[in-house]
Amino acid sequence: MPINPTGTPPTDFTPPPNLKRVRKGLVVINTGNGKGKTTAGFGMMLRAWGRGMNSMAVQFIKSEKSKYGEQMAAEKIGIEMIPAGRGFSWTSKDLTEDEALAQNGWRIAKEKITSGEYDVIMLDEITYPITWGWIDVEEVLEVIANKPEMLNLIITGRDAHEKLIEVADLVTEMNEIKHPYADQGIPAQKGVEF
Amino acid sequence: MPINPTGTPPTDFTPPPNLKRVRKGLVVINTGNGKGKTTAGFGMMLRAWGRGMNSMAVQFIKSEKSKYGEQMAAEKIGIEMIPAGRGFSWTSKDLTEDEALAQNGWRIAKEKITSGEYDVIMLDEITYPITWGWIDVEEVLEVIANKPEMLNLIITGRDAHEKLIEVADLVTEMNEIKHPYADQGIPAQKGVEF
Numbered sequence: 001m002p003i004n005p006t007g008t009p010p011t012d013f014t015p016p017p018n019l020k021r022v023r024k025g026l027v028v029i030n031t032g033n034g035k036g037k038t039t040a041g042f043g044m045m046l047r048a049w050g051r052g053m054n055s056m057a058v059q060f061i062k063s064e065k066s067k068y069g070e071q072m073a074a075e076k077i078g079i080e081m082i083p084a085g086r087g088f089s090w091t092s093k094d095l096t097e098d099e100a101l102a103q104n105g106w107r108i109a110k111e112k113i114t115s116g117e118y119d120v121i122m123l124d125e126i127t128y129p130i131t132w133g134w135i136d137v138e139e140v141l142e143v144i145a146n147k148p149e150m151l152n153l154i155i156t157g158r159d160a161h162e163k164l165i166e167v168a169d170l171v172t173e174m175n176e177i178k179h180p181y182a183d184q185g186i187p188a189q190k191g192v193e194f
Numbered sequence: 195m196p197i198n199p200t201g202t203p204p205t206d207f208t209p210p211p212n213l214k215r216v217r218k219g220l221v222v223i224n225t226g227n228g229k230g231k232t233t234a235g236f237g238m239m240l241r242a243w244g245r246g247m248n249s250m251a252v253q254f255i256k257s258e259k260s261k262y263g264e265q266m267a268a269e270k271i272g273i274e275m276i277p278a279g280r281g282f283s284w285t286s287k288d289l290t291e292d293e294a295l296a297q298n299g300w301r302i303a304k305e306k307i308t309s310g311e312y313d314v315i316m317l318d319e320i321t322y323p324i325t326w327g328w329i330d331v332e333e334v335l336e337v338i339a340n341k342p343e344m345l346n347l348i349i350t351g352r353d354a355h356e357k358l359i360e361v362a363d364l365v366t367e368m369n370e371i372k373h374p375y376a377d378q379g380i381p382a383q384k385g386v387e388f
Contacts, residue, residue, distance in 0.1 A: 026387075034366040036224060036234035043230075043237035043264065044387075050267025070237065073244025077271060171372035172228040177365035193220075193238075 025119075025151040026169040027144060031127065031160040034174035035193070041122045041154040042070045048120045048152070049079060055120035058109040060102055060129050060157075061085040082108055085125070102129035106140075113147050120152045127157030127164075137161045219313075219345040221338060225321065225354040226367035229387070234366070235316045235348040236264045242314045242346070243273060249314035252303040254296055254323050254351075255279040276302055279319070296323035300334075307341050314346045321351030321358075331355045 028044070030037035045055040056079060062068060063086045074081045084105025086098055106129070112121055129135045144167055147153060155164060165171055222238070224231035239249040250273060256262060257280045268275045278299025280292055300323070306315055323329045338361055341347060349358060359365055 029371075030230060031371075032369070035364065036230055036237075036366050036368065039237035039241065040230035040234035040368075041237075042240065043233035043235075046236065046240050046267045047233070047263030047387075050263040050265070050270060069241030069244040071244070073240045076244060165372065168372060170229065171370075172230050173369045173371050174230065174234075175226070175367045175369060177223075177225075177367050178359065178362060179364055193241075 023150070025147070025149060025153065027167060028152065028154045029160050029164060029168045029171045030154070030156045030174060031158060031165075031171065032173035032175050033158055034176035035179075036174045037156040037158075038070070038124050040172070040174075041124060041156045042074075044152075044154055045079060045120055045122055046073075046077075049077065053119035054117060055122070056080040056082070056112060056118055057122035057124050057154075058082045058084055058105050058112070058126075059124040060105050061125040081124075084108065099129075099132075099134045102132075102134045105129075106135045110143055113143055113151065113153070116148045116151075118151060120154065122154040122156065124154075125157040126155055127160050130161055130164075131159055137163055140164065141167060217344070219341070219343060219347065220363040221361060222346065222348045223354050223358060223362045223365045224348070224350045224368060225352060225359075225365065226369050227352055228368035228370035229373075230368045231350040231352075232264070232318050234368075235318060235350045236268075238346075238348055239273060239314055239316055240267075240271075243271065247313035248311060249316070250274040250276070250306060250312055251316035251318050251348075252276045252278055252299050252306070252320075253318040254299050255319040275318075278302065293323075293326075293328045296326075296328045299323075300329045304337055307337055307345065307347070310342045310345075312345060314348065316348040316350065318348075319351040320349055321354050324355055324358075325353055331357055334358070335361060 028041075030040050041057075045057065048055045057074075059081055062071070062083050071081050071083075082105070084101055086101060106126075109121070109123055109126075112118060126135065126140070130137050130140065141163055144153065144164075155168070160171070222235075224234050235251075239251065242249045251268075253275055256265070256277050265275050265277075276299070278295055280295060300320075303315070303317055303320075306312060320329065320334070324331050324334065335357055338347065338358075349362070354365070
């Protein structure tokens with residue numbers, strides 16, 4: 001009977017209960033070109049909610065008009081998810097407005113982070129406005145450095161800035177191995193994918 | 195002002211609304227040695243729940259005794275997550291019992307899949323009992339081939355069998371870039387990580 005052929009326990013499970021707990025809020029980054037960055041961040045928020053912790057998200061790309069499954073779920077259970085985008089900008093006629101939306105989202109995020117009222121805050125897809133120069137990475141780093149000690153911060157999006165990677169505690173890269181759009185021409189499925 | 199320097203839209207967003215929708219249930223695999231496999235699967239279940247869809251999970255490693263945040267969240271909102279494991283087996287004295295637990299989990303999973311009552315079913319960490327030879331991959335493939343057409347199936351765990359990858363619609367590999375246990379000796383944080 002083949003047992004645990006890899007020989008080492010995976011790192012993505014609870015440590016043994018006798019391990020001394022050095023509690024601190026983590027800075028978590030989900031990056032890479034694959035799926036699951038936002039979804040895993042959302043799952044972390046829900047998990048925290050399951051434990052009675054307080055979480056919220058600012059979504060830097062998703063617009064107020066879109067109806068995403070995670071927004072609907074969050075609404076049902078009373079988790080605040082603030083949209084601060086208009087979808088992706090490459091077809092946008094008014095980039096100034098997009099930039100203003102992102103900066104407004106960042107202003108809200110800073111207030112939420114410094115408020116001390118949350119256990120988990122997700123800055124969903126904030127990497128894009130950082131990449132586009134709309135939000136200053138140095139200011140983000142400063143806010144992270146001064147965040148409440150126990151606050152867990154989740155940052156998602158492609159091409160996370162190397163300075164963010166540097167200060168993060170946990171960085172996961174989601175890589176696309178196989179994708180239904182590219183391989184089979186299947187559009188995104190309502191419910192599971194958005 | 196730098197705009198969309200990568201030039202191509204990301205694949206992890208909603209397609210344009212005028213795209214013809216070829217609806218079908220997807221087989222989704224989250225694999226790799228990084229974090230977020232289960233969490234993203236859980237997020238997909240919650241997203242589906244947000245849209246009023248019906249989801250459940252069989253968890254092949256997590257034991258009935260453990261209290262995980264996702265189980266607590268699922269319980270709060272009435273999503274069934276059935277534990278069918280005892281934690282990881284390398285310290286187990288009774289492997290026969292572990293194998294029986296996994297096979298029982300698989301029996302339950304098959305019933306749920308064929309029932310036609312669900313939109314989303316997660317087979318959480320089923321890759322391990324498959325790797326260990328406790329669940330026959332050929333039988334899993336047969337169940338996948340005959341699943342209800344609209345059912346979305348989420349499979350998580352390291353080392354997903356290549357035959358599973360072959361039949362999957364969407365495969366994402368979660369890779370660990372930086373991890374707090376290894377790098378800083380920080381144990382898993384209650385709430386966000388489990």
